[in-house]
Amino acid sequence: MRYAVLFLAVMLIATALITGCTQQQAAVGTSHQQAAASNGEIKIGVVASLTGPASNVGKNMWQSASLAADEINADGGVYVKSFNGNVPVMLIQGDDESTREGGQKAVTKLITDDKVDIVVGGYSSAVTSAYEQTIAEHKIPFVVTGASSPIITHRDDIDTSTVFHHCPTTDAYGQYTTLFIDQTVRPAINAKFSFPETRPLRLAVIYQDSPFGKGVLTAVQDTIAQNNLNIEVVAEQSYKMGESDFRTPLTVIKAADPDVVYAVAFPNEVGQMLPQARRDVGLNTIFAVPENNDAPEYYKAIGKYGEGSVIESRFSPYTAPAGSIDTAQNTFKEDYKAKYGNYPDMMGASTYEGVYIAVQAIENAGTTDKAAVKQALDTINMPQIIEAMKDGTISFSKDHRESQFDLWIEQLSIDQAAGECRPHIVWPDNLKVTEFVLPDWYQPGNT
Amino acid sequence: MDDIGILLQVIFWGLYAGCIYILLATGLNLIFGVMKIVNFAHGEFLMIGAYITATIFFLTGLNPYVIILFSMLALIGIGAVVERLCFRPILGTSKLNEIFLSIGLIYIFQSGAAMIWGDEWQSIKSPYEGITIPLGSLNVPLDYIIIIVVTAGILCALYLFLRKTKTGREMRATSQNRKGAVLVGINVERMDILSFGLGCALAAAAGTLWVVSGQVFNPYMGSIPAVKAFAIIILGGLGSIPGAIIGGLIYGIAENGAAYYLGGVWKDAISFIILIVVLVVRPTGLFGESGE
Numbered sequence: 001m002r003y004a005v006l007f008l009a010v011m012l013i014a015t016a017l018i019t020g021c022t023q024q025q026a027a028v029g030t031s032h033q034q035a036a037a038s039n040g041e042i043k044i045g046v047v048a049s050l051t052g053p054a055s056n057v058g059k060n061m062w063q064s065a066s067l068a069a070d071e072i073n074a075d076g077g078v079y080v081k082s083f084n085g086n087v088p089v090m091l092i093q094g095d096d097e098s099t100r101e102g103g104q105k106a107v108t109k110l111i112t113d114d115k116v117d118i119v120v121g122g123y124s125s126a127v128t129s130a131y132e133q134t135i136a137e138h139k140i141p142f143v144v145t146g147a148s149s150p151i152i153t154h155r156d157d158i159d160t161s162t163v164f165h166h167c168p169t170t171d172a173y174g175q176y177t178t179l180f181i182d183q184t185v186r187p188a189i190n191a192k193f194s195f196p197e198t199r200p201l202r203l204a205v206i207y208q209d210s211p212f213g214k215g216v217l218t219a220v221q222d223t224i225a226q227n228n229l230n231i232e233v234v235a236e237q238s239y240k241m242g243e244s245d246f247r248t249p250l251t252v253i254k255a256a257d258p259d260v261v262y263a264v265a266f267p268n269e270v271g272q273m274l275p276q277a278r279r280d281v282g283l284n285t286i287f288a289v290p291e292n293n294d295a296p297e298y299y300k301a302i303g304k305y306g307e308g309s310v311i312e313s314r315f316s317p318y319t320a321p322a323g324s325i326d327t328a329q330n331t332f333k334e335d336y337k338a339k340y341g342n343y344p345d346m347m348g349a350s351t352y353e354g355v356y357i358a359v360q361a362i363e364n365a366g367t368t369d370k371a372a373v374k375q376a377l378d379t380i381n382m383p384q385i386i387e388a389m390k391d392g393t394i395s396f397s398k399d400h401r402e403s404q405f406d407l408w409i410e411q412l413s414i415d416q417a418a419g420e421c422r423p424h425i426v427w428p429d430n431l432k433v434t435e436f437v438l439p440d441w442y443q444p445g446n447t
Numbered sequence: 448m449d450d451i452g453i454l455l456q457v458i459f460w461g462l463y464a465g466c467i468y469i470l471l472a473t474g475l476n477l478i479f480g481v482m483k484i485v486n487f488a489h490g491e492f493l494m495i496g497a498y499i500t501a502t503i504f505f506l507t508g509l510n511p512y513v514i515i516l517f518s519m520l521a522l523i524g525i526g527a528v529v530e531r532l533c534f535r536p537i538l539g540t541s542k543l544n545e546i547f548l549s550i551g552l553i554y555i556f557q558s559g560a561a562m563i564w565g566d567e568w569q570s571i572k573s574p575y576e577g578i579t580i581p582l583g584s585l586n587v588p589l590d591y592i593i594i595i596v597v598t599a600g601i602l603c604a605l606y607l608f609l610r611k612t613k614t615g616r617e618m619r620a621t622s623q624n625r626k627g628a629v630l631v632g633i634n635v636e637r638m639d640i641l642s643f644g645l646g647c648a649l650a651a652a653a654g655t656l657w658v659v660s661g662q663v664f665n666p667y668m669g670s671i672p673a674v675k676a677f678a679i680i681i682l683g684g685l686g687s688i689p690g691a692i693i694g695g696l697i698y699g700i701a702e703n704g705a706a707y708y709l710g711g712v713w714k715d716a717i718s719f720i721i722l723i724v725v726l727v728v729r730p731t732g733l734f735g736e737s738g739e
């Protein structure tokens with residue numbers, strides 16, 4: 001019994017230390033801002049998955065937001081007319097714990113206890129949807145920078161008029177990837193293997209059984225139908241979120257003889273799927289994956305098996321499109337790396353921009369009044385920051401309050417120095433830095 | 448590839464998946480058999496085994512199949528400490544105590560692992576990663592053949608230990624009748640600590656094989672395998688080691704068969720459908736005894 005009491009005491013101390021470390025970490029990003037906030041401040045709640053399975057993405061979002069806040073404060077803060085001068089930005093963490101319940105708890109606290117002026121962030125669509133009700137009840141302006149389901153601003157069961165979507169949706173993922181496959185991969189296969197132009201490209205889709213996976217699958221089907229593309233979907237295989245063994249669905253896909261496999265999955269899933277496909281099942285084909293995989297851990301996980309695969313993207317740790325956005329992205333990446341020791345991911349990039357958008361809206365509104373800030377977001381029109389936007393500007397559509405990104409496709413090749421694959425932009429023409437190529441080992445489906 | 452070829456491949460993937468389940472479930476059953484406790488944190492021992500393997504691999508570059516020995520030894524020690532300090536004080540009290548204690552341990556182990564190793568997904572590469580062996584119509588990765596052989600080797604060693612050594616026989620006696628074991632002079636507390644340590648070592652072996660096969664891992668990876676291990680021991684019969692082995696194989700093959708014939712979303716459901724059917728037909732599980 002004596003040992004048990006001792007053990008429990010040690011465990012309690014350990015738990016307290018863990019909790020203490022976490023809270024201390026949360027305070028680091030805000031301490032100097034709090035000190036400067038005696039005469040008013042802009043309080044931005046950042047909702048991210050700081051603990052739980054999605055915490056790697058959540059940390060990236062929080063750290064990117066902190067970087068933006070530090071830059072803004074170092075530049076003198078934000079001019080707000082009602083404060084009659086410049087005020088600093090203060091970020092407050094809202095850890096959704098990678099769960100719906102955690103998200104509701106975090107957002108309720110941000111709104112009722114911390115009394116934030118605006119909320120930025122949100123990763124999982126399922127989690128974000130769960131706390132949107134609270135956002136709607138309090139009519140808090142919310143710039144969503146991570147959840148990709150279009151339902152976030154399309155749902156009509158609650159009032160989402162204060163929710164603004166600043167990240168591409170699953171509709172865009174599926175549309176851009178399918179158009180790329182039709183415009184670039186299909187002609188390359190036909191040319192290399194002397195197939196007639198009339199031969200339909202054989203596309204297989206393996207997708208996560210979630211709003212994310214199903215949303216992309218629907219977008220692929222809609223894009224093919226609406227544009228009358230010469231693409232035949234020869235296999236559709238679903239799996240449960242968090243799956244780690246994909247050999248059986250991949251075996252089924254191989255039996256369908258696809259030309260291209262679209263893997264609609266998270267990095268921890270594709271990181272296992274690609275090696276299993278190439279090494280275990282012998283699927284020597286082109287894999288296409290959505291943008292959420294464009295992160296350092298993905299390149300590490302797929303190793304050499306990623307060679308030749310393609311990623312639809314808008315921000316990559318290892319490449320940038322030709323043009324002016326290149327410098328802005330590199331500055332952000334290097335600043336982030338200097339501060340945190342690794343590269344940011346795209347959820348971090350859009351959250352970094354989300355803080356700037358929030359601040360700009362408050363500056364335009366001249367007040368932190370929520371209705372005025374919401375109106376300012378409705379009409380915001382600011383230059384693109386680090387991600388390529390349509391027409392080079394950030395603004396939200398009138399119907400569903402979605403900003404319009406200029407997406408691109410990267411192809412991976414082995415980088416001997418890094419010992420891993422690295423991406424190169426191959427589509428569209430205005431952003432590409434090199435041409436798409438079919439690898440030597442590539443095998444097409446049935447003729 | 449013809450249908451038979453695909454089916455053989457699916458069965459082979461099931462065998463491989465079954466190996467991980469068998470090791471985890473056998474460890475769980477060994478602990479339950481001797482101590483009659485329910486430890487929901489068993490999956491966390493698999494997670495710790497995975498991290499120990501990866502840490503030694505990154506530090507020394509040793510062959511990960513050799514590291515399995517270190518990983519198992521480390522978990523015998525950790526298991527013994529957990530048994531002595533956590534489970535022994537509540538042994539024989541309400542099952543609720545065991546459940547809440549093990550749930551608490553899940554959080555402590557997950558948070559501790561996240562603090563030590565971080566909570567990002569990680570993976571390691573086996574030295575035999577790119578090697579495949581033609582086996583009939585299949586092209587099988589060497590790693591999976593080694594994994595199946597290593598699992599079989601561990602199970603044979605466990606069988607010999609339980610059948611041929613004095614300690615093993617004492618452990619079985621404690622499992623069959625705890626009071627009887629006490630009456631014939633067996634130190635049942637020593638059996639408790641040994642069985643808990645051994646059970647954790649088997650979970651560590653499962654963790655090592657998990658990472659060697661190239662699967663990613665993070666501090667939260669243990670929960671789903673643990674749930675499946677519980678389903679397997681209920682299917683095979685509580686306390687029955689042959690039941691855990693057969694149950695693990697059935698689950699591995701059934702899951703992959705369901706993914707092939709019904710789709711990936713049925714992969715987890717099929718295991719529990721089998722469980723329900725077996726429990727309706729034979730409530731004690733395939734190899735369980737009515738007294739248990």
